[in-house]
Amino acid sequence: MTPGDRFKKWVDDFAMSVKDRLRGWFLRALSEGAERLLDDLEPELVGQVKAQINEVLENPALPPLSRELLEKVVAPKSFAFVPILIAIAISAAIQPIMAAIMPWIKSIGFASDTAAVSARLDPMSVVTAWRRDPVKYAPLFGDLRDLGWSEDRIEALKFITLFIPTADEQTHWLAREVFEPEMVARYGLDSELPNYEETDFSKIGVTPEQMANKWAAHWEHASYMQIREMLRRGVLSLDKTMPSPPTTRAGWDARDAEGYKAMYDWYRLVEIPPFWRDRLTEMAFEVPTRVDVRRFWDMRTIDEERLRSIYHSQGYHGKDLDDYILWTKVYVAFPDLIARYKNGWITEDDVKSELASLGMSTERLEEMWQTKFKTAQPERVAAEKTATATEIMKAVKKGYISWSDGIDRLARMGYSESEADFKLTVYVGVVEGSPETYIEFVDWTERYRKTIGLEAHIPSPELVESGKAIRQAKADLADAELEGVKGEKLAPYLKAVSDAEYRYRQLLIAWEEGKTKK
Structure with a gap:
């Protein structure tokens, strides 16, 4: 081993020795700090926390891992789980404090909300107030400016809140000829229009133009029965002024033709569908009365087909119609036949035969004959x-x-x-x-x-x-x-x-x- 290798080994051994000593010192310091922290915490609070954890440990359904963790938390000198215990303790300590100060915190929030929001009118309220009194409430637009509204957006708000009719109302106006100047002029739909400044239309966003439209659509027009009566009396025309009734046949023909045109114009005005117009016009005039029909038949100015048609137009139908025609024939013929018999123009057999041919029964014929003639009596001297x-x-x-x-x-x-x-x-x-x-x-x-x-x-x-x-x-x-x-x-x-x-x-x-x- 060279001297360098020996020196390196000495240094490594020294470092390991110092490392072990430092680790032990750090752990000891940490343990002592944890113990001191636990001792410094309020003993009653630590005891309450451990008591709550012990109640949880008594639950047999507690998972094993959770049980093991909580047991280590409540173990004496268990500084490894000090953060968990500290968190639980702090939470338990803060809860009553938060409960006490929460009303105060809320009051601060309300005050802030009042200052920031409640003290400002909403945009619709501002526009509504301004329309009802533009001079007095124009400053309220400052609320919108405070909320960040630009002048262009304020003008747009004024525009989009103006009155505009709904789809149904516009359909009604179309039906009432509001958008047809010729019809408006003919019927005077713009007559007696109130002065815009004397109304409250401006206060609800209705412009003068829309007010005029509403006015043109508000009129009540004549009913069908009234139009029919005007036609009959000769006063229905397309003129705004009422004409005088005609007095000649040519005058009546011309007025009727004009009246029919005015009637079709009225159909459009009150929205009678085209399907009904010809039918309603056809029934504009009366049907001859039953008395008149009998007179027509008596004088034979009409034939039986015309007799049937008139009775049908009066509402008779089916067997009732047949009975009525039979009665008319007998009713008209009987007195004529009797008069002709008394004057010697026909015989008794002629009378009875004619009445029988009309459908009169033999029994009733004989009874009626007896009401008109006596049996023969000796003449007085x-x-x-x-x-x-x-x-x-x-x-x-x-x-x-x-x-x-x-x-x-x-x-x-x-x-x-x-x-x-x-x-x-x-x-x-x-x-x-x-x-x-x-x-x-x-x-x-x-x-x-x-x-x-x-x-x-x-x-x-x-x-x-x-x-x-x-x-x-x-x-x-x-x-x-x-x-x-x-x-x-x-x-x-x-x-x-x-x-x-x-x-x-x-x-x-x-x-x-x-x-x-x-």
């Missing part, structure tokens, strides 16, 4: 009939019964209405000393002609009375002259005669012209 008629005429003359009652009583005896009227006229006239004028003779003879079925031109009661008035005026004039009335005092009598003659001539001319026309 002519003398008895004449005597009874005379008594009736006397009763009329004395005023016991009226003229019309007298005619009715004579008709019940078998006289026709014209015969009864003639008999009364002649009887009363003879008793009173008539006829005394030419026109009274004419009246009697014409009434007789009517009684026997000839053409007659009976003078009017006014003409007969005017003839009597002439006779009376002349009689009064003659009496006045006999009494010595002369000169101007006689003038009223002369005027009465002149007036009576003038009225008589006028009525006589009218009667003569009437005969010529007939």
